[in-house]
Amino acid sequence: MSAIGRDALAVPTRERRPLAAFWIEFAENKVALAALAVVVVFVLAALFAPLIAPQDPYDLGKLSLLDARRTPGAVASGGYVHILGTDAAGRDLFSAILYGLRISIQIGLLAGACALALGATFGIVAAYRGGRLEAFIMRLVDLQLSFPPILLALVLVALLGQGRGQLVAALTAAQYAYFARTAHGAASAERRKDYIEAALATPLPGWRIVFKHLLPNCLPPLIVVATVQVAYSIALEATLSFLGLGLPITEPSLGMLIANGFQYMMSGRYWISLYPGVALMVLIVAINLVGDQVRDQLNPRLKR
Amino acid sequence: MLGFIIQRLLQAVGVMLAMSVIVFIGVYAIGNPIDILIPPEADQAIRQAVIERYGLDLPLWRQYLVFLGNLLRGDLGRSFIFNIPTLDLILGRMPATLELALSAVVAATLIGIPLGVYAGYRPDAPLSRAIMGFSILGFSVPTFWVGLILIMVFAVELGWLPAGGRGATVELFGVGWSLLTWDGARHVILPAINLALFKLALLTRLARAGTREAMLSDYVKFARAEGLREAQVLGRHVLKNISIPIVTVFGLELGSTVAFAVVTETIFSWPGMGKLIIDSITVLDRPVMVAYLILITFLFIMINLAVDLVYAMLDPRLRRSAAR
Numbered sequence: 001m002s003a004i005g006r007d008a009l010a011v012p013t014r015e016r017r018p019l020a021a022f023w024i025e026f027a028e029n030k031v032a033l034a035a036l037a038v039v040v041v042f043v044l045a046a047l048f049a050p051l052i053a054p055q056d057p058y059d060l061g062k063l064s065l066l067d068a069r070r071t072p073g074a075v076a077s078g079g080y081v082h083i084l085g086t087d088a089a090g091r092d093l094f095s096a097i098l099y100g101l102r103i104s105i106q107i108g109l110l111a112g113a114c115a116l117a118l119g120a121t122f123g124i125v126a127a128y129r130g131g132r133l134e135a136f137i138m139r140l141v142d143l144q145l146s147f148p149p150i151l152l153a154l155v156l157v158a159l160l161g162q163g164r165g166q167l168v169a170a171l172t173a174a175q176y177a178y179f180a181r182t183a184h185g186a187a188s189a190e191r192r193k194d195y196i197e198a199a200l201a202t203p204l205p206g207w208r209i210v211f212k213h214l215l216p217n218c219l220p221p222l223i224v225v226a227t228v229q230v231a232y233s234i235a236l237e238a239t240l241s242f243l244g245l246g247l248p249i250t251e252p253s254l255g256m257l258i259a260n261g262f263q264y265m266m267s268g269r270y271w272i273s274l275y276p277g278v279a280l281m282v283l284i285v286a287i288n289l290v291g292d293q294v295r296d297q298l299n300p301r302l303k304r
Numbered sequence: 305m306l307g308f309i310i311q312r313l314l315q316a317v318g319v320m321l322a323m324s325v326i327v328f329i330g331v332y333a334i335g336n337p338i339d340i341l342i343p344p345e346a347d348q349a350i351r352q353a354v355i356e357r358y359g360l361d362l363p364l365w366r367q368y369l370v371f372l373g374n375l376l377r378g379d380l381g382r383s384f385i386f387n388i389p390t391l392d393l394i395l396g397r398m399p400a401t402l403e404l405a406l407s408a409v410v411a412a413t414l415i416g417i418p419l420g421v422y423a424g425y426r427p428d429a430p431l432s433r434a435i436m437g438f439s440i441l442g443f444s445v446p447t448f449w450v451g452l453i454l455i456m457v458f459a460v461e462l463g464w465l466p467a468g469g470r471g472a473t474v475e476l477f478g479v480g481w482s483l484l485t486w487d488g489a490r491h492v493i494l495p496a497i498n499l500a501l502f503k504l505a506l507l508t509r510l511a512r513a514g515t516r517e518a519m520l521s522d523y524v525k526f527a528r529a530e531g532l533r534e535a536q537v538l539g540r541h542v543l544k545n546i547s548i549p550i551v552t553v554f555g556l557e558l559g560s561t562v563a564f565a566v567v568t569e570t571i572f573s574w575p576g577m578g579k580l581i582i583d584s585i586t587v588l589d590r591p592v593m594v595a596y597l598i599l600i601t602f603l604f605i606m607i608n609l610a611v612d613l614v615y616a617m618l619d620p621r622l623r624r625s626a627a628r
């Protein structure tokens with residue numbers, strides 16, 4: 001009896017400040033909190049890379065081949081300590097990683113946002129309209145989900161050629177299906193609820209019901225998918241760049257830095273590949289840890 | 305049941321046709337194959353002869369019909385680079401990829417499911433937390449990066465295992481197998497671990513999620529109330545109930561392992577199909593790209609069809625709604 005009473009008291013407070021309650025629950029998981037801090041630090045570092053980096057890695061006039069492949073901690077002709085060493089072109093690796101991070105995060109966010117917009121539109125419109133359109137879109141999405149995204153992205157990049165726009169297009173095409181599936185599932189459940197029936201009974205235009213009523217209520221699961229997919233975009237971009245099929249050589253993302261160092265790894269100069277890889281790994285794992293915690297909090301089946 | 309099978313078969317044929325159109329247009333209509341086939345210094349007569357020989361002056365739909373006709377006869381064109389039929393080229397590389405993929409999938413299953421069931425059974429134990437942390441690593445760290453670390457640690461620093469290649473092979477049923485020789489098996493270990501890691505993490509997480517939900521269910525409570533030992537509850541009830549989603553994912557992942565082998569094979573210089581497609585993309589060997597895509601699509605459609613049919617046999621509800 002007392003348990004019921006406590007629940008009854010707890011529910012209204014939670015409903016009044018849902019975001020605050022969500023944050024308190026999130027902060028209880030110290031690992032997720034630390035991961036969130038790491039993500040924030042990485043994003044800030046990428047944002048302010050020109051202010052933090054000791055060297056502009058793309059200013060060819062400042063590079064000297066005499067400084068190439070210095071070990072971490074060495075002082076070269078610039079007069080400052082290369083805390084992570086230098087690469088084969090004499091570039092300060094710490095600076096190169098900061099600038100690479102910038103490119104990787106940009107591509108990841110851009111591809112994630114495009115895939116979210118495209119996939120959510122497909123999924124929600126399919127659930128809203130129903131009938132043949134729904135059957136067609138979802139059949140297409142299912143078909144694509146059975147195909148590994150890396151293969152799709154690989155082929156698209158090979159066909160479209162190199163460049164930032166092409167890469168984002170390929171990553172979007174490879175990933176939108178996950179959003180479409182999630183949005184369709186959520187929107188189908190919402191579609192049957194009374195408030196949508198009520199909105200349909202009014203003379204509101206269809207697009208308004210889709211964007212003002214359906215979309216906001218489908219957002220929670222989409223946010224979970226988005227965090228995971230942004231991390232996946234970053235990893236996929238790095239993989240494609242590592243294979244030499246991603247960005248052009250003028251835009252060295254983390255994947256390309258790792259690829260450049262690969263050939264020196266066999267001769268024991270491990271740091272050129274290792275540190276960009278560590279940066280990539282920490283970023284992706286941190287995003288996934290945050291996403292994991294958010295998913296656990298939003299999963300009603302674990303709430304017992 | 306027969307109607308359902310026929311319907312699914314027709315659907316598979318339709319998807320295959322659609323894919324062949326997309327692949328054909330994607331690879332042949334974007335960019336001009338004439339520029340690749342004919343050297344720029346060739347004169348007009350040679351140009352004309354080559355264009356007529358490959359039928360490049362025909363409208364696109366006629367070209368597609370020629371392509372489709374050849375496809376049905378098992379002729380997927382000749383490689384520009386190797387100048388042998390692409391089908392022979394790819395099938396020649398297939399055993400190496402299959403050997404790698406199977407080693408990886410078997411390793412992932414035998415390790416991943418016990419770890420996941422334990423982590424789901426004792427979600428708060430320190431070991432479970434370690435397993436889950438490890439699975440997040442395996443799940444999210446890019447395959448190519450793990451491969452590099454494996455090479456760095458075990459091949460360069462420790463010198464225990466070779467960094468690339470297939471090693472010695474033994475002829476069996478007309479194809480070479482690395483696993484059957486000591487040297488070859490040593491070459492399989494690193495790439496197989498690399499390829500297995502993602503599946504391992506996935507299976508661990510699936511098994512954990514399934515076990516966690518199953519432990520809260522009524523049938524587990526009743527099984528315990530009956531006085532069954534915990535090992536019996538886990539082995540007889542939990543494992544059986546979590547096996548259906550795991551089998552599905554396992555079947556679908558078998559195909560994606562072959563696809564992911566692209567990255568692993570490139571890093572470890574493993575002479576399989578994946579390395580072939582990357583090399584072909586780099587040198588723009590279009591017939592090989594088309595043939596690879598068609599074969600991979602075929603493989604995926606077959607796997608999906610098999611999963612659907614097995615499902616229909618297991619679950620009568622699905623059979624009825626799908627045949628609607």
